[in-house]
Amino acid sequence: MSFSGLVERDLAALPLFPLPNVVLFPGALLPLHVFEPRYRELVREVLAGRKLMGIVRLKPGFEEDYEGRPPVFDICGIGAVIDSAEHADGRFDITLRGLARARILEELPPNRAFREFRLEELNDGFSDAGVTSAWQRKLISLWSNLSPHLPEPVRDLRALTRGAEGAGAFADRIAAALVGDPDSSQRLLAETDPTERLRLLAEKLQQVHDSVAPPSAARRSELN
Numbered sequence: 001m002s003f004s005g006l007v008e009r010d011l012a013a014l015p016l017f018p019l020p021n022v023v024l025f026p027g028a029l030l031p032l033h034v035f036e037p038r039y040r041e042l043v044r045e046v047l048a049g050r051k052l053m054g055i056v057r058l059k060p061g062f063e064e065d066y067e068g069r070p071p072v073f074d075i076c077g078i079g080a081v082i083d084s085a086e087h088a089d090g091r092f093d094i095t096l097r098g099l100a101r102a103r104i105l106e107e108l109p110p111n112r113a114f115r116e117f118r119l120e121e122l123n124d125g126f127s128d129a130g131v132t133s134a135w136q137r138k139l140i141s142l143w144s145n146l147s148p149h150l151p152e153p154v155r156d157l158r159a160l161t162r163g164a165e166g167a168g169a170f171a172d173r174i175a176a177a178l179v180g181d182p183d184s185s186q187r188l189l190a191e192t193d194p195t196e197r198l199r200l201l202a203e204k205l206q207q208v209h210d211s212v213a214p215p216s217a218a219r220r221s222e223l224n
Contacts, residue, residue: 004100016054023185024055024077028176038113075190124168127195135198168194
C-alpha cells in the first residue's frame with residue numbers, strides 16, 4: 001500500500017535529476033536552481049504532467065562521464081514540484097516536497113536528453129514500538145540539550161516535525177534538517193526500518209552533542 005499518493009504509472013517512467021551531494025527525504029523541502037539544458041527539458045516535462053520527479057545521488061567518480069549517464073545509487077527520493085519560476089533565459093527555480101523513497105529497478109532507453117527510470121516505492125517496515133519510542137525519546141532529549149547550538153530555523157523540534165505521522169516520518173524530518181554528510185544521508189534514505197533510522201540519528205546527534213558539551217555534561221548524557 002502506498003502512503004504517498006503515487007500510483008503505478010508514476011513509477012513506470014519517472015524523470016530523475018542526478019546530483020552528487022543531495023538527498024531528498026519524504027516530507028522535506030528542496031529548492032533547486034536548474035540551468036543545464038537537459039534538466040530544463042526535464043523540468044518542462046515534469047511541469048506539463050503530474051509534477052513528479054526524483055532526486056538521485058551520483059556515485060563517486062561521476063566526473064569522468066558527467067555529460068553522459070554515470071552510475072547512480074539505487075535508492076532515491078521522489079518529490080512533487082510545489083513551486084516553480086522560469087527565468088527569461090530558460091533557467092528554472094523550483095521547490096520539491098519529498099513524497100517517498102524508492103528503489104531503481106531499471107534505467108529506460110535514452111530517448112530523451114534527461115534520464116528516466118522504472119522504480120518501486122519503498123514503504124517503512126514494522127518496528128518494535130517500545131524500542132522505537134525509546135530512541136525517539138533519546139533524540140528529543142539530545143535535541144533539547146543541543147538546541148542553543150543549532151541553526152535557528154531548526155531549534156524548535158516540534159515545529160520541525162509538525163505533521164510527521166509516525167516514527168519514520170519523524171526521523172526523516174530530522175535527517176533532512178540535521179544530516180549534511182551525503183553518505184550518511186544516503187544510508188538513512190536507504191533504511192526502511194524506522195527504529196534503525198532513529199538509532200542512527202541518535203548516534204549522530206550524540207556525536208554533535210559531545211563535540212559542543214563540556215566533558216562532564218557529555219558523560220551524563222551517555223548515562224541517561
